[in-house]
Amino acid sequence: MTVPGYEDDLALATRLADAADAITTARFRALDLAVERKPDRTPVTDADTAVEDAIRSVLAEARPDDAVLGEERGGSAATGRAWVLDPIDGTKNFLRGVPVWATLIALVSDGDPVVGMISAPLLGRRWWAASGSGAFSSDSAGTRRLSVSGVSSLSDAYLSTTDLNSWTEYHSREKYLDLVDACWETRAFGDFWHHVLVAEGALDVAAECIVNPWDVAAAQVIVTEAGGRFSDLDGAGRYDNGSALSTNGRLHDEVLRILKR
Template identity: 45%
Template structure:
């Protein structure tokens, strides 16, 4: 947190996104801790790539999810850690220090929130998280990340149809959108262009809270494409809307 709102040293990566000294410092620290504690585990991180790719257990590290927020002094950023064994995601943690929230989950153990934002109980104990049972999109809250990414991906028609059909829509993007679905504060989170280190922890969190996460085609693929997280009840209805509306819009933007 000492780098937050402190004008950290920043460089621009080839993809035009930014990386700060805090991003690299946090990832180095996490990698060191994993190497010391679990020397046979692999690590895949946003800033330093992959080590130990043949390991049966791999950690996925996003040192600061929401770097641009961090740069501008917006407190919506978090460190994401996910872990998989033999290709299956097993656990994840989302830690948002500026918001005072932490969300975590593990297979068979449920999803939990601690800290003031994540809704800890009055005595400070973690709270068990669960998605809502809302089955009507007209009663659902939809959250999403950057709209420009959706437009550039070619998914704008489906996305616009979804927003028009929802009760309410807001741009609570990045990690927080998935946390809101897991908490039962939103029913749908839509995002495109995620890398595995962005998705690993939120996927476990939403699924252990009773929700569902797939790409727009309904596959459990979370590296570079589309991502849809829901309360599960309305997942197929939302997915169908996203796909159908986008497929009906030919090049040039005139519906068939």
């Protein structure tokens, strides 16, 4: 399908995802996988750095004037056009042999995500979107357009977070449990997975009290183009404010009210 204004950028994002998938699938469950700890004690593998380096190499040739912000090599996305990269979102899953991880690629223009690509090769799934052109996913059954759910009451809502313990440290465990009590069912799908499930309409709310920009830049444009709403936990529509809330839109304000400290 065509994407007015972003055809070339989305095609490039697809090319970047292909390059990432070739590396990650080859290194998944590799016996010689090298693992280090970053200063924040989160793990990084040789696959993480290899993916980011490969993407940066392609971007240096294809988009030499664009900035790059990546989880492993840093950078900035403050102004102009910038590619925001998470080479492996779900590194802990990757390390443990759990197939739920993905490469996240976003193009940000003057602070707003305009193209998002999420590729989860072990799930056989991709999700993508471009500003003003809708959100889509592909799997073995083909390609389909995404749309959020029509659930209008929290008592019927399906909720997910990443890690309950993080709410104690970064926000409020009690507030999150208030949200749990208000919802029909809860899970902890975590990372990219619950945001794209909101975009698909399988979940209604995904809340995270601590994120980095590369964790959710791609998710923001996919969720919003699917008809949902994305913000930080204070309601600002930003991917880079340190927290994230994806909903079907109908429930957003009520969730913000419950989580307000």
